Amino acid sequence: MDEAALKRLVSRRKALQRLQAQAYEDKLLGKIDETFWAERNAAWQTELAEINGELLAIESAPPKADLLTAARKPVELLQAAPTLYLTQDPAEKVNLHRTMVSNYTITDGSVSVVLRSPFDVLARGAKTGKWWS
Numbered sequence: 001m002d003e004a005a006l007k008r009l010v011s012r013r014k015a016l017q018r019l020q021a022q023a024y025e026d027k028l029l030g031k032i033d034e035t036f037w038a039e040r041n042a043a044w045q046t047e048l049a050e051i052n053g054e055l056l057a058i059e060s061a062p063p064k065a066d067l068l069t070a071a072r073k074p075v076e077l078l079q080a081a082p083t084l085y086l087t088q089d090p091a092e093k094v095n096l097h098r099t100m101v102s103n104y105t106i107t108d109g110s111v112s113v114v115l116r117s118p119f120d121v122l123a124r125g126a127k128t129g130k131w132w133s
Contacts, residue, residue, distance in 0.1 A: 010055070
């Protein structure tokens with residue numbers, strides 16, 4: 001979520017809190033009746049709960065830099081996989097296979113593999129040139 005949307009949520013929350021406080025004072029002064037105040041207050045409380053939920057989700061989301069780092073790791077592994085495979089001992093090769101491949105199929109003496117996600121997306125993109133389809 002961008003900074004403008006975050007500011008909009010915080011601003012709306014403050015506005016709702018001001019409206020609630022003013023309406024409560026108006027109710028106490030007899031400017032509005034109890035029924036109207038209860039209806040409006042319930043609607044404001046519902047909207048406040050939604051806004052607070054969105055703000056909590058934003059605050060608990062991992063930083064963008066962490067997401068980018070995590071997304072970069074599979075790509076780096078794919079780039080390094082051929083070199084790693086050639087230079088690693090057999091036990092390390094097994095670990096590399098387990099990381100990248102979910103299923104092997106042998107048909108007429110040929111081995112076919114099913115790559116794990118996100119590797120399958122990257123492999124399809126490399127083959128077809130369509131990275132996000």
